[in-house]
Amino acid sequence: MTLLTPVDLLDPRSLGPVHFIAIGGAGMSGIAAAYADLGVRVSGSDQADSANLAMLRGHGVTTYVGHDAGQLGDAETVVVSSAVRESNPELAEARSRGLRVWHRSAALGALMLGRPGVAVGGTHGKTTTSAMIAHVLTACGTDGGYVVGAPLATGESSRLGAPGSPFVVEADESDGSFLQYPAALRVVTNVEADHLDNWGTPEAYAEGFARFAAGADGEAVVDIDDAGGAALAAALGSHPLVTYGTSPDADVRITDVSHDAAGVRGTILLAGVPVTLALGVPGLHNLANATAALVVAARLGIDPQQAATALAGFHGAHRRFEAVGEVGGVRVVDDYAHHPTEIDAVLAAARDSVGEGRVIACFQPHLYSRTRDFATGFGEALAAADEVVLLDIYGAREEPMPGVTSALIGDVTTARLGPGRVHAASSLQDAAVVLAGLARPGDIVLTVGAGDVTTVGPLVVRALAGVGR
Structure with a gap:
């Protein structure tokens, strides 16, 4: 590629x-x-x-x-x-x-012609943020269209919408296709090196985002709590820009953040006017994603209070902290996180929502090259869990690389958590058995990764319920 x-x-x-x-x-x-x-x-x-x-x-x-x-x-x-x-x-x-x-990105970009386009990019969070914007467009009656990377609560990941109405897309940077979209609004949730098999260096990757953000006669919307986002905002110079985040330097500032089992809430200062955001999904990262959606909604002429009400009804996209089931006081959640920073965020969200319970994470690394490049980061991120179950690498399009295994991650995590808390699973079924055996009432079990680890959650629910015993 x-x-x-x-x-x-x-x-x-x-x-x-x-x-x-x-x-x-x-x-x-x-x-x-x-x-x-x-x-x-x-x-x-x-x-x-x-x-x-x-x-x-x-x-x-x-x-x-x-x-x-x-x-x-x-x-x-x-x-x-x-x-x-x-x-x-x-x-x-x-x-x-x-x-x-045509590449699929050109076919998608053609759908945006003649419409107020919104392209959502970022190393992490672009699916959830674009889904939030799509949800607001629908709930607020704009008859807008969208193509996002995971189904919404409606079960749909796309909608054509009416001619001339807004159209939002998830903009994938992995192959550079995010440069194809004729969008008037370009959201960047964060910038952190990834997909170096294509981009070569972190510097080239960051420069790609600079081209994306400045690539049209429109406005960039950038999270400056993220170091890569802050650097991008500075690099954009005089290009039209609105920044958001908890930083006092942000144009749109997130304040008064609080967490509970139901989700996360905060006050968003939008053009000096406070807007309360109360979300049914956990984590500061999701509050930031929702803030980007609020900014985009305002730019599209949607009343911010109406948009905030719509966001309160957003309960996540497929495989984004998605509830799988609950048995005997144990919650099972599935998430697509496949980069160390994403794992940091999902484990922090789990910790915010679990109270006195423990966080038990099952991780399946995705790609040999990504494991090679980020093994230490994965291991350090997973150490935020109380117990970790590691699966073999999901190779996807790649062939195995000598010496690159899940053990590279496990060694780092074990060094931080101590012996006996990192468990290797030989199969998806084995992982489910180990997870069910570790879990106790009040815990949350997370299955994490971009491969077929998503099938483990239902197996854990069945094991906890005693099905098949």
């Missing part, structure tokens, strides 16, 4: 029939559904049937299971993700025919 070069965008209705390769993915299915809702003739393929393919068929999309060159039909445009290899028979056929081939 390499960094992408932005392309000129066209109205989706001028593209002819459009074929999506890997159409069932979270990042593709929402875009394909929006194209179909625009009246574009859409087809697509994926390796296996899924709920997303069924959803797309409901939008009138022709779907195929498996990849075959003949499935392109009379398509004039083909949309791919960074995960689609040149050897894919459909992509190879599109190249041989000289068809227009």
Whole structure:
């Protein structure tokens, strides 16, 4: 995978029939559904049937299971993700025919043409923040559209919305595709080195965010509590900018923060006017995310008090501190955190909400390269838990690297927590058994990572309930 070069965008209705390769993915299915809702003739393929393919068929999309060159039909445009290899028979056929081939980010960017666009970027928090903005747009009756990285409470991760209404997207920096979006408002939640397999150096990664934030005739919205965000704000110079955070230097300041089992609350000083935000999700990081959403809502003409009321009804996006179940006083929660800073934040949120109970974390590292680069950071972050269960690395697109294993993380965590509190699990099922055995009433069990660790939570609930015993 390499960094992408932005392309000129066209109205989706001028593209002819459009074929999506890997159409069932979270990042593709929402875009394909929006194209179909625009009246574009859409087809697509994926390796296996899924709920997303069924959803797309409901939008009138022709779907195929498996990849075959003949499935392109009379398509004039083909949309791919960074995960689609040149050897894919459909992509190879599109190249041989000289068809227009767009990355998914271009297909998404085209949906923003002629609309007040909002692009939400950041190393962490972009899914939750974009979901919060989408929630506000819907709850406040704007008829806005969105494509975000995880389903909202409605079960939908995308909505076309009305012509001319606001449109919000989650802007992924991993492959540079966040530079593609024609957004008038560009949110940066934080900047911390990641995806160095593509960017090469932390400096190049930070410079990419500077290009993203300053890339349109609009305004950047930046969290300056984050060191990378503060550096970005300074680098933007005279570019239109609004900053937010607990810092006294922030344009929009977060004050009077408090935590309880229900969530987090605070007062937001927006243009000198105090607005109370009371959220049903935990953690200062979520209060910051909601503050960004409040700023965006105000810039789009939504009354801040109305937006704050809407945010009080936001209860999270899929795999973002998502409740899995509760048995015998033990809460089980699943989260997508896969970077040390994200783990810091999710464990702090768990600690804020657990009271006298313990925090038991099950972590599955994602990618060998990320484990190699951040093993010490992962180990230090996990030491904020009381007990830790470590799974093997989820390699995803990568092959194993010599000497890179979960033990690199476990050694660091053990050095901080002491012996007997870090447990290696040989499988997902083994992890569930260990977690259920460790948990006692009042504890919270967190399953954390970007791979298939998400399947462990339900297994823990079943084990706690004695199912199958």
